[in-house]
Amino acid sequence: MKRKQIDHIPLDLLVEILIRLPAKSLIKFKTVSKIWLSIILSRVFIDSFVSISSTRSRFLVAFNNGVFAKRGEKRLFFFSSSQEGPESANHYMTLRNLDVSTLIGSCASVHGFMGCQISPRYMICNPSTRQVILLPTLPISPERHPSPDIRGTCLGYDPVSDQFKALSLISSRLRNHDHVEHLVLTLKGDKRKYSWRQIQGNYYSIPPYSPVTMRVCIRGKVYYGAWTPKFGMEPVIVCFDVRSEKLTFIKAPSRDVLFWQSDSLLLEYKGKLASIVRYPFDIFDSFDLWILEDVEKHEWSKQTCAFPLSWWDSVSSLKMSFPGTNKAGELILAPRYLDHQVGPYYIFYYNVETNNIRRVRLQGIADDEEFRHSYGFGKTIRESHAVYITPEHVENLRVL
Amino acid sequence: MSESDLAIMKREMMQSYIWLKTADGSIQRVEQEIAMFFPMICQEVVYKGVGTSKNHAISLPQQVNQAVFSLILDYCRFHKVPGRSNKERKSYDQKFIRMDSKMLRELASAADSLQLKPLVDLTCRTLARTIEGKPLEEIREILNLPDDLTEEEKLEPLKNTMDDPGIRLLNRLNAKKRKELKERERLKNVEVEEHAVERSVDDLISFINGGDPKVVKTSKGKKKNKKKKNKKIVSSNDKEGAEDFHDKESHDLHSKQQGVEETGSGIREVEVANLPSTEDDIFTPKSWSEDGYIDDEIDPVMKEMLDREIEDFARRLNSNWVRSRGQERRPVHFSMNGNGTIRRHIGYNLDVIM
Numbered sequence: 150m151k152r153k154q155i156d157h158i159p160l161d162l163l164v165e166i167l168i169r170l171p172a173k174s175l176i177k178f179k180t181v182s183k184i185w186l187s188i189i190l191s192r193v194f195i196d197s198f199v200s201i202s203s204t205r206s207r208f209l210v211a212f213n214n215g216v217f218a219k220r221g222e223k224r225l226f227f228f229s230s231s232q233e234g235p236e237s238a239n240h241y242m243t244l245r246n247l248d249v250s251t252l253i254g255s256c257a258s259v260h261g262f263m264g265c266q267i268s269p270r271y272m273i274c275n276p277s278t279r280q281v282i283l284l285p286t287l288p289i290s291p292e293r294h295p296s297p298d299i300r301g302t303c304l305g306y307d308p309v310s311d312q313f314k315a316l317s318l319i320s321s322r323l324r325n326h327d328h329v330e331h332l333v334l335t336l337k338g339d340k341r342k343y344s345w346r347q348i349q350g351n352y353y354s355i356p357p358y359s360p361v362t363m364r365v366c367i368r369g370k371v372y373y374g375a376w377t378p379k380f381g382m383e384p385v386i387v388c389f390d391v392r393s394e395k396l397t398f399i400k401a402p403s404r405d406v407l408f409w410q411s412d413s414l415l416l417e418y419k420g421k422l423a424s425i426v427r428y429p430f431d432i433f434d435s436f437d438l439w440i441l442e443d444v445e446k447h448e449w450s451k452q453t454c455a456f457p458l459s460w461w462d463s464v465s466s467l468k469m470s471f472p473g474t475n476k477a478g479e480l481i482l483a484p485r486y487l488d489h490q491v492g493p494y495y496i497f498y499y500n501v502e503t504n505n506i507r508r509v510r511l512q513g514i515a516d517d518e519e520f521r522h523s524y525g526f527g528k529t530i531r532e533s534h535a536v537y538i539t540p541e542h543v544e545n546l547r548v549l
Numbered sequence: 550m551s552e553s554d555l556a557i558m559k560r561e562m563m564q565s566y567i568w569l570k571t572a573d574g575s576i577q578r579v580e581q582e583i584a585m586f587f588p589m590i591c592q593e594v595v596y597k598g599v600g601t602s603k604n605h606a607i608s609l610p611q612q613v614n615q616a617v618f619s620l621i622l623d624y625c626r627f628h629k630v631p632g633r634s635n636k637e638r639k640s641y642d643q644k645f646i647r648m649d650s651k652m653l654r655e656l657a658s659a660a661d662s663l664q665l666k667p668l669v670d671l672t673c674r675t676l677a678r679t680i681e682g683k684p685l686e687e688i689r690e691i692l693n694l695p696d697d698l699t700e701e702e703k704l705e706p707l708k709n710t711m712d713d714p715g716i717r718l719l720n721r722l723n724a725k726k727r728k729e730l731k732e733r734e735r736l737k738n739v740e741v742e743e744h745a746v747e748r749s750v751d752d753l754i755s756f757i758n759g760g761d762p763k764v765v766k767t768s769k770g771k772k773k774n775k776k777k778k779n780k781k782i783v784s785s786n787d788k789e790g791a792e793d794f795h796d797k798e799s800h801d802l803h804s805k806q807q808g809v810e811e812t813g814s815g816i817r818e819v820e821v822a823n824l825p826s827t828e829d830d831i832f833t834p835k836s837w838s839e840d841g842y843i844d845d846e847i848d849p850v851m852k853e854m855l856d857r858e859i860e861d862f863a864r865r866l867n868s869n870w871v872r873s874r875g876q877e878r879r880p881v882h883f884s885m886n887g888n889g890t891i892r893r894h895i896g897y898n899l900d901v902i903m
Binding site: 158159161162163165166167169170171174177178180181182183184185186 | 670
């Protein structure tokens with residue numbers, strides 16, 4: 150077929166078209182022609198794609214087919230869902246045979262990459278490109294920390310230097326030393342040479358503390374709650390700057406913020422760190438929303454939000470997670486577990502100003518009998534399927 | 550002339566016009582306020598002072614011919630009116646964008662050369678939506694692209710960081726395919742000589758059992774194996790309906806409930822799994838279906854190549870029953886039921902060659 154020269158699409162127009170496609174299509178279209186392959190692999194394109202993708206972000210929904218499934222049948226599913234429905238969720242990828250230990254909420258995607266603890270190692274995956282990286286095992290440390298101290302690994306992203314780093318907290322390997330040791334791994338370069346290294350000033354300049362909450366990465370900093378110097382004493386929020394690898398301690402506004410330990414909630418609220426204080430084990434009719442207004446000055450603001458009791462009648466599960474906020478500033482509530490019965494999966498938007506809740510159905514989240522049956526959902530009555538939602542998932546074509 | 554006519558004439562005389570020349574030579578007169586939408590024209594008028602008369606018309610870029618330009622003018626004329634609501638604008642855009650993809654392409658090209666950002670956005674979004682779910686060949690047609698990646702590049706091995714058996718097998722299949730491509734090249738030279746050989750399948754069996762010339766046997770054997778693979782992949786493609794994911798689902802169902810005869814080839818897979826040839830791994834439905842690694846990356850490309858192979862083989866055997874896709878399953882059936890050892894032989898020979 151003869152193609153006239155004048156009929157060829159100019160390069161920048163081609164880029165304009167490609168950049169509007171979803172990541173899944175782009176991966177497939179690498180084999181269309183040489184030009185397309187070089188465009189899609191080029192760094193410039195990847196960067197522009199990521200910035201455009203963050204304007205049209207979607208939910209990343211991850212869930213498994215059961216804790217008690219046989220090893221060969223375990224699956225971890227990743228779906229991308231629009232924030233307002235009604236289109237059905239798109240399947241990104243499925244990971245097989247993984248033992249995803251129950252996380253302390255660090256199953257949120259950070260700039261398109263998601264980190265999960267697959268004991269004893271940590272795994273980072275990118276659902277858009279389906280790249281999976283297993284980080285090297287951590288040095289062995291004697292398990293001396295008291296419960297409910299939570300040590301573990303999480304993923305952080307620094308937008309300034311465009312780097313991903315994994316932060317690991319382990320028990321100090323020094324004798325008679327109950328401090329937390331901080332290990333960092335920069336995800337750059339040759340994967341075979343990945344190794345954990347200590348941050349500077351590990352042992353002497355950092356006061357002892359006991360980390361107890363989930364981690365959250367906001368704008369280049371990883372936050373988590375801790376007691377210092379020992380459990381139950383002073384509540385602080387530890388802030389790890391991904392770029393400089395320095396730790397700062399921010400006084401927590403109240404003990405309530407840490408009170409529920411691993412059930413305490415930290416999230417991103419309109420670009421800032423926020424904590425929601427509510428009773429985690431039963432219905433509640435109000436909650437406190439603490440917002441870290443100024444990171445430098447450690448200033449917090451508090452809002453008490455009323456919560457309609459009647460709403461609880463419409464939900465079947467009492468355990469709710471608060472994945473974050475949408476672009477309009479509404480708080481998202483999502484059931485922590487899938488229903489035992491096959492049924493639609495709903496998420497809820499809570500408007501802080503009006504105290505109203507609206508419901509949105511996410512289609513395609515294990516709401517099909519055939520799907521559940523073929524993947525062995527809910528085989529035993531004790532089975533639970535935890536759902537992890539990232540509200541502003543960015544499609545990142547980057548291959549680390 | 551009536552009052553209103555006079556008024557209109559007066560208005561027209563007062564309104565200034567810019568003269569523009571489209572790529573195919575036609576000279577147009579456009580109201581100044583519309584023409585100033587185009588940054589390029591602004592520059593020409595302001596800095597070079599052209600466009601004010603017919604003789605000094607501004608030349609538009611070569612992508613802008615008359616038809617496309619009139620479309621663009623319509624678009625600008627509509628959107629420049631300030632009083633329209635967003636809804637109106639959106640519905641106008643929806644109607645405006647309804648044209649065949651060739652026209653759309655030209656429009657996008659023209660808008661891009663005139664730096665008309667909103668129109669570029671609209672056209673590119675529509676083009677992106679058009680190509681999103683399409684098979685690769687169709688995309689090449691719509692956008693006028695050459696198919697210039699070599700077969701080898703298309704079959705680049707995926708990185709296997711999780712040591713996933715699915716990827717391992719996919720890479721193996723790709724490597725095999727690449728080898729086969731090379732073999733095919735080599736065989737093409739050989740086959741030119743013995744092209745006219747037409748054998749029925751009965752002859753084939755007797756050949757194999759009788760231990761006849763290796764070249765012919767193995768090339769046929771290989772073709773048969775490839776064909777076997779074709780069946781599997783073709784049938785998986787058949788189900789490429791709504792979501793990829795549901796395809797995998799149904800494959801899983803096959804592996805679990807082996808009695809289910811949805812396509813007929815489901816059962817073949819199970820039987821093949823018992824045979825100790827290298828092909829077996831690849832046919833296990835599980836490794837194909839679940840990860841999604843494989844379906845998405847390889848379907849269109851593989852499908853094309855394997856379709857070609859099917860045709861080759863059909864021609865060579867001069868068989869009447871390999872006419873349509875539905876009927877193609879019979880040769881598989883035959884090779885299975887005819888004699889279990891046939892397959893074994895073929896597999897074994899294949900191993901020796903490779």
